[in-house]
Structures are given as C-alpha cells and as structure tokens.
Amino acid sequence: WYHDNLTRHAAEALLLSNGQDGSYLLRKSNEREDLYSLSVRGKDSVKHFHVEHTGTSFKFGFNEFYSLKELVMHFANQPLIGSETGTLIVLKHPYPQQVEEPSIYESVRVHTAMQTGRTESDLVPNAPSLGTKEGYLVKQGKIVKSWKTRWFTLHRNELKYFKDQTATEPIRALDLTECSAVQFDYSQERVNCFCLVFPLRTYYLCAKTGIEADEWIKILRWKLSQIRKQLEERNATLSS
DSSP, X not given: OBOTTOOHHHHHHHHHHHOOTTEEEEEXXXXXXXXXXXXXXXXXXXXXXXXXXXXSOEEETTEXXXXXXXXXXXXXXOOEEEOTTSOEEEOOEEOOSSOOOOOOOOOOOOOXXXXXXXXXXXXSOOOOOOOOEEEEEEEEOXXXXXXXXXXXXXXXXXXXXXXSTTOSSOSEEEEGGGOOXXXXXXXXXXXXXXXXXXXXXXXXXXXXXXXXXXXXXXXXXHHHHHHHHHHHHHHHXXXX
C-alpha cells in the first residue's frame, strides 16, 4: 500500500472512487524529501497525515518507529487516528499498489472524421480538483440565534451539514455556486468565526481553533475562485 510518486489529487481520486471508509495508502509528500503522506478516506472525504523520516526512524503523530517493519505492524493493528479537527478514523483497508483490473476493452469500429475546428491545445484537460474537508463547526441558527454544533462536509461544490458525524441525511446542502464571499467574522461574541454570504442568508460558523477556521476559509475561497474561473471560461466560450 506504498504508492511512491502518487500525487495528492490522484490519491483522493483513488480512495473516493474505489475505496471505502477506512481505506488508506502511503505516498511521498510533495512538500519535503523527508516527508511521506498517509492518505485516509473518511466518510465523504480524504484526510492526509504526515509521516516524517528522520534517517534513523519514522515519526507519526506521537509515535516513533525505528524500523519500517515496526511502522507497518503499527498500521496492521488498525490504529485509531484523531485529527486536530476532532475527526476519528480507524485504518481498516490498506489500498494495494497493484490492483487487478478486468481485461475488457471495446473494439473501435468507427472513428469519425467529423471536423470540429478544434486543435490539440483544446484537448488539455481542465478538471476541477477534488479538494475536500470535513469536521465539526458551531453554526448560528437562522431565526433563533442560538449556536449548535454540526458536522460539516465539503465535497466538490457542495457544503453539507449534519446533526452529527453519525447522521446519514444532511440538514441542509449549500450550493457554493450561489455563494458570493467567505470571510472572517468579528461581529460575534465567539472567537474563530467566519461567514458565508448567500443571496438570501449569511451563514455564521465558528471553528474550535483559529487554525481550523483559517483552513476552512482557505479551501472555501479556493472553491469559489475555481467556480468563478469556470464561469468566466464558459462565458468566454459562449461569446466567441
């Protein structure tokens, strides 16, 4: 389940499309030469954790292993991982490097010569990233301005919140294509708050730490920038 040069994007795609809750793999980190990344699938998203190689040992969380065998045995015993966001994940299913695929291929019968006017440069893929995030946030009510803890999941352009992490049906799903801004909010008596501005409502949310609030804001702003970019490209195509 060591995947060497697998990218973060590819790891998320593999685990989300072909894995299950608790699937995990180890890969090289693209941040530093001495870092590896443990990519783990939760319910609807993939979390990434650093494994540091010091030259004489492997450091993972508060644990230090002095041989690769010790590290592998640690994961073989299905450790429970708790992240800063409060997410608990049990490592259940190592995702093997070699996966057997069925040898089923369609034969080409017709390859049409229809002219579209497109060139090779038009074939460059422009796929959106699979950036995901999940965790508990405290949300202010719409009518009664009380604060309640809710479990949030961010997947593609949809932000859902649930009563708790065990709930299967969301209380609401927010379409980020309708969101106009995400920013820190200092109008509340609570700390680590930020807001999402929609046409009919502004959602006020608070994270447990400033770091967690900053992570949510960064990934949500990145999502909005991707949505705007795709919209501009679509409009440019239509106008041409």
